[in-house]
Each structure stands twice: as C-alpha cells, then as structure tokens.
Amino acid sequence: MFPVPTVSVKPVLLPAPGRGTDLPVKISAPVTGNDLPIVLLSHGYGSSLDGYGPLADFWAAHGFVVVQPTHLDSRTVGLAPDDPRTRRLWRLRVEDLTRILDRLDVLEAAVPGLAGRLDHGRIAVAGHSFGGQSAGILLGLRVLDPGSGPAEALSDSRVMAGVLLATAGRGGSDLTPFAAENFPWMNPDFAHMTTPALVVAGDKDDLPLTVRGPEWTTDPYFLSPGKKSLLTLTGAEHSLGGIAGYDARETTDEHAGRVALVQRVTLAYLRHALGVESSGWAAVQDALGAGADPLGHVASK
Template identity: 50%
Template sequence: MRSHDHRLIGAAKNIPVNPQTPVFSFSPIVLPFSDRPLDLDLKVTAPSTGDALPIILLSHGQGLSNNLNSLEGYTPLAEFWAAHGFVVIQPTHLSSLSITVDAPPKGNEYYWKDRAQDLVRILDNIDTIEAAVPGLKGRLDKTKVAVAGHSLGSWTANLVLGAKNVDPRDGSVFEKFDKRIKVGVVLAGTGNAGSDLSDNGRIMVPFYSADFSEMKTPALVVCGDQDVSPHLTTRGADWHADCYYLSPGPKDLLWIKGAKHGLGGVSGWDAAETQDESPQLLATVQRMTLAYLRSALYGDKSWDEARGALKQLDELGAVESKE
C-alpha cells in the first residue's frame, strides 16, 4: 500500500474511506485434502493492527494470464480491503493456469464445483489458517464472513451465496450454499443461460445453467457498462447484472461507467488482460465495495455515505437497490 492515493484516481477521491493501516501478506498456507487432487494453497492479507477483524474470501477469475488466476492475483482489491480493516483469504483454485492437474471430468469443467468447495474448505479450517499466520491468532471475527469473486470467481461466489446450477445436459443439480457467509461482492458476474448464451458460450461452459431464485444472501453486484462478452452471451453488458435482477433482495447493483470486464484493473496492476486499465475506475470499485462491506459487516454508515457521494459523481457510476 501507499501512504497516498494514486495521482490518477481523479473524481474517485471524493468517495470517502476510513483511514488505512499498513498490511502484510503471508503465503503459501498449504492445506492437504484427500478428496482434492492437489493441496490447497492460500494467501492471507491482513491489517497490521486491529482486532475482531471480518474475513473476506476472494475467488479469482479464469482469464488468460499466467499468474493472476491464482492467489497471486487481485492484489489491488486484497491489499485495499485489508488496509481498511479486513482479513482477505485467497485460494488457488484447481482451474488456475499456474498448477498442473488432470483435466476436469465432464460436469466439472474448469473444476467449477471444486472452486465452490474450496471456499467451504477454508471456512471449515479457519482455525488452522488463523494459527498459521504469524501475528493473526485471536484477531479474527469468525462470525463476520464475506465472499467476493470476479468473472468465473463470481459464479463461485454466487454458489456459496445460494445460487444453484442445473446442468442442461442431464438435469443434475449442484448447490453449495453456506450460511456462515453473511454477504457477497459479485464482480462482473455470469448471467442467465439457455438462449442468452452464445454458441461459443455453450461450448465453453456446457455445464452452466444458473438459478438465482434462492440466492437470498445480501450482495453487491458490480458491473461495467461496457462489459460486452460475445464469447459467452448474445446480450450486452446487462447480462452480467442478471444475478441482481433474478435473485431476491436485499441486493445492490453498482454500474461502473466506461468499465469493461476488468473493472479498471481489479485482477492485477497494469495487467495486459485488463482492457480498461484505469486508476480512476479501479479506485471507484475499491472504495464502493469497501463501503458496502463495512456497512454489511461493521454496521456503520459507510455505504450510505458512499452512495451519497456517487450521486454527485455521475461520470463514475450509479447504484440501484432492492429489498
């Protein structure tokens, strides 16, 4: 983290944030599981001070990079959230390009089922993880847990928030809802399937047919209004907001103006796969998601204040909500 904001964050500086503290990261924490083809590697990023710290599980996307689709990615979010009072835990999922495993079996393409199971594994072993990080023991509030995910990671997050998948090939149902997770942040999420998938999309994710009707856990859905994804869908950027519109409340939807799938660069600094790399867009996502998480888990007025500030900053984005 820096002692000052990036000089190019522009109008996003007007979205208020609480004071930051220095952070540290510790990795790898290695958890073996007999039902997993490879040990689960984790990275923990935490503030250097503070107690009763809420937890964020951060699920990486897939992407085309060699490293960002692993615990090495998403530093712009992990460090920012940690600097403002959260402990962020990042797994390397089996779909990561950074590891070597056998090709996933039919029905588990991209190891999508194991991705959701990884988040459950983390919560099942949270005491072990806490004890493994020097200086962290006794500082977690294990009753305050959030999940965040980007792109394919958003689908991972949606599953533990209460969404389910009905495989169009055989009708098999998969769900992984975890009531220990109190709130979610869904970044550039996946939308409705069926006729809304493009021909290529049906080839890429043949297993995918989302049902958001029971996704009752509160969540903030973040979308770029220029995030057009013809490789997956025949629709426009609105497809990524389906998990907001098709799930019950309470939910909030944040549109980032001018943002594409990278949302300004959430997956990594100056990443080639980020088509919309922008300190201002990234700072907007950082600050608005932080405010939402603080209000959801700390119970303060950060989200109300951030929404109020954003109303005066039309060039950055807009929020809608439903109960």
C-alpha cells in the same frame, strides 16, 4: 478510516483429499486491530492467489482479513483439458471455498500475530467473473449443470454477504454456442440467492460468452431476491478498470479512477453488510445514487 500496514502469508496448503492436490491459500491481514471481519476472494478463470492485489491489499489495509485460494482452473496449475476434473471445475471451486471456511483456524495460526484477532461471525465472499459464480453459490445461487444432475443447494450460512464482480448472467439461449459447449456450468439459477450482495458490472463488458451484451452481468442483481445493490461502472469492461492485478495483461480498460471507485464502494458495502458501520455505505448511496459521478452509479432494492 486510514489504511494500516498489512502482512501476507502464502502459500498455506490445506489438505484436500479427492482434489488431486492440496489447496494453496494466501492470507492478507492488517498488522493491528481485533475482531477482524473476513473476506474470501475467489479469482477469475485462469488467475491465482497472486491476483487481485488492488482489492485484496486495499481491503486488508482497511481492516479485513482477505483469504485467496488458487482454484484448479488457474494457469499456475495447468490442468489438462481432458482431465476428468475439468468438467467439475465449478463444483471444485465451491469445495475450495467451503474447505477454507472449515479450516479458518489453520489459516489464522499460519500468520504470525493473527491468532485470536479474527471475527468468525463476520464473513463475506467476493469473486470476479468465474469467481463471482463461485461466490454466488455460497449466497444461494444454484448451477444447472447437465453433467451433474439437478441443481443442488450449496449455500453456506456462515457467509453473511457477497460482492459479485463482472459475474455471468443467465444461461440457455443467452449463451453463445462456444460458451454453451465449453462451459456447461454456466447455467445459474438466481431464484434462491437470498443472501445480501453487491453486484458490480461494467456497461461496456461485452463478453463473447453471451448474445445479450453488457447487461448480462447485471442479472445477479435483477434476478435474485433479497437485499441487493448494483454498482454500474461507466465505460468499464471485464476487468472493471484493472482489479485483476496491478499489471494484469488482461486489463483492456485500465483506469485508476475506476479501480479506486470499486475499492471505495466495495469497502463501504462490506463494512455495512457485515455490521461494522453503515455511515460509509449511506454516503456512497447518496453520492452515487443520483448519478452525479461520471464513473458510475449505485442502485439498491
């Protein structure tokens, strides 16, 4: 399908009692089309609703309504390290996403010409890095946070599928001492993450958070039940070629072809998983399943 013009509106502020500040949201949508599926896109630690243009713009231009919140860990918020909310960031992020799902009517009305064009029955969630954990929780992932007691089931039945990009793996002994001390929520339990998802991992994503190396970010695929697919990007580091922004300084592995592959594969997967059409995803699996593309390969279970 060919891209179409899009429109974006920001910030739309959703009242958020108990959060300390209203929730800012950006909505991007194609200017044409009806029954548009929805993707919630959760940013990585420190980013904001202004990030991830290479994904948000691409998905919107190909028929999706993309909704991006600014979570409290964003550099634009400047939350102090001793703020009591800091230790609950993982949970507050999930509340941000569920708040969006609860108020889709408000967001729809905020974009001129969008009212009545969304398909509220076709919703996916996507996230990069810390945002991948946030998205995964809506898919069934549970967090073993020592500060919040037993892991809770916070999945949301309104979400049909997910895309988890460069997302953290197991906690415990797999973490570096720095990660264990500073990110107590980095203890995911994947055993209940049954909702279908595409996991995207870079084979050079050697994070200082784990002692296991790049394979750590494939855990959401290997340790979760249900229908899952894995796109492994050859030579990709944590920004997967540059998905975090068009000029993001944290991109250490800038590669336009790699970003284009992520765009193509995630779009095909989302259209398939949300029941729009599946021929594109079948073509991706055929092309990348045999390992013929030097930029990456796809596996499914």
